[in-house]
Amino acid sequence: MVRMLTIDALVKRRGARVVLSEVSFQATPGRITAFLGPNGAGKSSTLRILLGLDRATSGTALVGGRPYHELRHPLRAVGSVLDGSGAHRSRRAAHHLAWIARSNGIAQRRVDEVLDQVGLADSRKTKAGRLSLGMGCRLSLAAALLGEPEALVLDEPSNGLDPDGIRWLRDLLRDHAAAGGTVLLSSHQIGEVAQLADDLVVLAGGRVVASGPCAEIGAGHQTLEDAFFVLTQPGEQR
Ligand SMILES: Nc1ncnc2c1ncn2[C@@H]1O[C@H](COP(=O)(O)OP(=O)(O)OP(=O)(O)O)[C@@H](O)[C@H]1O
Numbered sequence: 500m501v502r503m504l505t506i507d508a509l510v511k512r513r514g515a516r517v518v519l520s521e522v523s524f525q526a527t528p529g530r531i532t533a534f535l536g537p538n539g540a541g542k543s544s545t546l547r548i549l550l551g552l553d554r555a556t557s558g559t560a561l562v563g564g565r566p567y568h569e570l571r572h573p574l575r576a577v578g579s580v581l582d583g584s585g586a587h588r589s590r591r592a593a594h595h596l597a598w599i600a601r602s603n604g605i606a607q608r609r610v611d612e613v614l615d616q617v618g619l620a621d622s623r624k625t626k627a628g629r630l631s632l633g634m635g636c637r638l639s640l641a642a643a644l645l646g647e648p649e650a651l652v653l654d655e656p657s658n659g660l661d662p663d664g665i666r667w668l669r670d671l672l673r674d675h676a677a678a679g680g681t682v683l684l685s686s687h688q689i690g691e692v693a694q695l696a697d698d699l700v701v702l703a704g705g706r707v708v709a710s711g712p713c714a715e716i717g718a719g720h721q722t723l724e725d726a727f728f729v730l731t732q733p734g735e736q737r
Pocket of ligand 1: 536538544
């Protein structure tokens with residue numbers, strides 16, 4: 500099944516505040532889509548709704564045509580990284596993953612495979628609370644990869660990674676997309692994703708202000724960074 504991620508006319512109100520206003524875009528298989536916007540633009544709010552962790556006021560957010568809560572094996576459809584690894588501090592890395600695998604019907608052999616894949620094979624017995632920030636990021640990614648999902652949804656996944664780690668993550672995401680997977684990752688730093696993304700969705704003040712292939716969005720600007728600032732600064736000419 501094709502794991503297109505489709506956000507359609509998503510609205511989120513918190514009290515009187517409109518956090519998301521008619522947000523619509525798609526992340527398509529075989530491509531890396533960067534979801535960009537300044538702090539507070541509404542990126543996490545959108546991803547949380549897509550992953551079934553919050554409800555929309557109206558509109559839809561679908562994984563392969565279905566809302567997250569209707570997926571039969573959610574971790575096999577979409578792997579995600581939101582804030583923190585979610586692991587209890589006293590739980591060892593491998594036990595944390597084994598527990599997630601067990602509760603989602605995923606084969607235990609995947610635990611060692613993903614630990615290897617994210618470079619944590621030597622830390623399999625380390626308690627989550629003793630992992631460095633970067634290693635914690637890698638553990639989150641290991642959990643996201645456990646179910647061999649076609650789609651990856653990552654909220655600021657490189658927070659805490661050193662330059663080597665960032666390069667490793669880029670390669671991993673490129674390989675995932677090259678194998679036909681869908682990658683949607685959020686960032687508030689255009690520089691972080693400029694060389695990585697195929698498509699950009701730019702959010703500002705809860706609205707999509709631009710979306711499309713990087714080359715299209717950067718057209719007419721010296722750099723993609725210039726385009727991003729023009730698109731996201733209030734009062735700037737678009
Ligand atoms: N649980 C909550 N209760 C009330 N307001 C919230 C809540 N979560 C987010 N918000 C508000 O919704 C708006 C969008 O926040 P969100 O975290 O989605 O933005 P973001 O683009 O992910 O920002 P960042 O880059 O800083 O992570 C912000 O104004 C934020 O203060």
